[in-house]
Amino acid sequence: MFLTEKNLKDLFWKYYNQKGRAIKHQFECEIREGCSDLVTIEKYQDNFQINAFEFKLTDIKKVFLQAEENMKYVHKSWIVIPIEKKELILNKYFGYLKEKKYIGVIGVEEGGRWSIIHQPYFKKDLIMNQAIVNLMMKGY
Template sequence: MFLQEKELKETFWKSYNRSKRAIRYQFECAIRDGNADLVTIEQFQGKYQINSFEFKLSDIKKAFLQAEGNLPYAKKSWIVIPMEKKNLILDKYKNYLDEKKYIGVIGVEPEGCYSIIYQPRFQLKVLSYQEIIKVCVIGL
């Protein structure tokens, strides 16, 4: 059981980026008012993509509002929660997730294992352009 969001964030990040999948990343990234908890630039199928992450132990409704606020700037917007909240997500928020399409949910176990609870679709159009992202990461 996680007692603080910071612990959830650190546990997830250590496992998620173990293989250095994020070419660039920033915690508390100012892509919107209030900042996204984490934004990553990753390469997927030969293209660069921006992912946003919101970490929450409780107040899941707020997490969804924040993730939705990140959507204009990310190919996928993720909510990261303790795995014990999985049934809540699937029982209460599945229709919302189906409607929003580009918001996904990741559950994290206290020992660091994580898995996708809800897989989002890949958004094709965002406010950042592919060429701008390439410039940001060229030479890495």
């Protein structure tokens, strides 16, 4: 059981990016009003992929709204939750996830191990956003 969203975020990030899968990343990225918790730029099968992550312990309805808003600007929008919420997601929100096909769900165990609960599709068309351009250009 996670005490805070920060604990969830920190532990997930430690294990998610263990092998440097994210070429660039930014926490609290201003891709929308209220910021996305984490945005990454990753290379997958010779293509670049932009992902947004929202972390939530309890307010599941809110996290879906946040992920849906992020979808405009990223290839995949992820919700990251404690693994204990897996059954709730599969039982209550599966239809919603099928409809909003670019939103995925990741469950995180207390030890940091994470697994994909729902795999999203890859969205090809994005709205370009200044915060993402800034992230891509960081270091140049």
